[in-house]
């Protein structure tokens with residue numbers, strides 16, 4: 418890794434606003450990991466031919482990112498809203514076949530893999546069918562809409578011997594790899610508390626997306642959209658703002674907690690379901706008929722640590738992951754990761770002895786110095802050792818995440834964010850909502866594989 422120093426002004430210019438005055442001195446730019454799949458050349462005979470199922474906002478973002486991944490070719494697109502066929506073709510600048518019926522894509526023998534970027538309530542159906550058809554799958558987060566669906570997807574992947582990768586791209590980012598390296602080094606000491614949030618403060622952040630003027634039952638396959646959800650008359654608000662409704666999404670937990678949980682699981686090497694969750698929050702501002710709160714905070718119990726997550730649609734706080742250890746604190750914010758050590762060198766007691774007479778105090782300090790001959794470190798020691806790392810300007814983890822998937826399709830080696838990892842993270846979201854809506858402690862019962870009231 419080469420080291421590049423930036424001044425504070427330069428650093429802010431590249432979009433990393435996480436520094437404090439004391440940490441501004443030096444920033445190391447993280448270089449792309451040479452082992453990353455994206456950097457490897459691929460023989461034309463190893464090209465992975467994929468189709469995209471769901472070419473809305475995320476589907477098109479993924480198609481755009483796929484143009485930066487060597488050795489892959491999009492050969493078909495599928496969506497329930499016809500204009501999105503054109504959006505997808507425009508994105509890949511290619512006139513590939515487009516359909517509303519994903520099963521016709523799964524029937525094609527020349528399709529190796531599919532990207533599933535449908536609304537969450539359709540993930541199970543498409544993933545299970547794709548696995549049965551022998552396709553490998555990149556499925557967007559959160560993996561499941563319900564606990565039961567997640568386990569059905571796991572079975573389909575494992576029974577079909579398929580590769581499934583879930584789409585929390587942070588897991589493949591060089592920033593999270595650096596955070597993991599710091600965490601694994603032991604520099605943080607024991608980490609018993611982890612905190613993370615993802616806040617935003619605008620209509621788009623609150624999913625109040627515009628409804629396209631051509632939205633109608635002619636342009637949208639409404640019945641296919643309702644598959645797996647209660648029947649109801651055509652309603653474009655439900656189609657385009659589906660995240661607001663429990664029939665199709667999981668609100669803030671499924672949209673944003675899942676990224677925080679996946680990131681924390683990856684960095685800490687945790688691949689389990691939290692034992693217990695308690696939530697608070699409320700719907701304070703975006704009262705447009707939605708099912709979900711615009712503020713949620715959830716406290717999770719894991720075997721070795723506690724975790725608190727928050728999403729707030731009423732303040733532009735951005736995002737943060739913070740790991741509080743006995744030897745130091747690590748924060749991941751925007752494009753930076755910062756490690757700040759704590760001064761853990763032994764020090765004579767300096768507080769409670771103020772209740773002692775001077776003679777006793779002096780004797781205590783003298784004795785302490787005799788027993789601890791090393792000089793106490795300078796106060797500035799910890800500040801000097803603050804380390805900040807930043808991704809290069811414009812770094813985007815999505816092509817790296819895709820490359821990991823497509824490389825696994827070729828190599829058959831497992832991916833990190835596989836069906837078990839994705840299921841565990843998604844259940845963390847379901848625990849948060851269960852606790853919030855039932856106003857109860859939510860417990861994970863591994864025997865019944867269900868969430869139960871505490």
Ligand SMILES: NC(=O)c1ccc[n+]([C@@H]2O[C@H](COP(=O)([O-])OP(=O)(O)OC[C@H]3O[C@@H](n4cnc5c(N)ncnc54)[C@H](O)[C@@H]3O)[C@@H](O)[C@H]2O)c1
Pocket residue numbers: 470471472473474475476495496497498501517519534535536537539543557558559584585586641642656657659671672
């Ligand atoms: N990883 C990330 O950072 C990230 C970001 C945004 C969205 N997402 C995820 O991506 C998924 C899609 O989100 P979006 O914002 O693109 O939603 P969207 O509403 O813009 O697009 C979803 C599309 O899926 C299509 N669709 C639904 N069921 C289908 C089916 N059976 N066959 C074919 N097409 C179908 C719909 O017609 C719609 O156009 C969600 O799971 C979401 O959580 C992930």
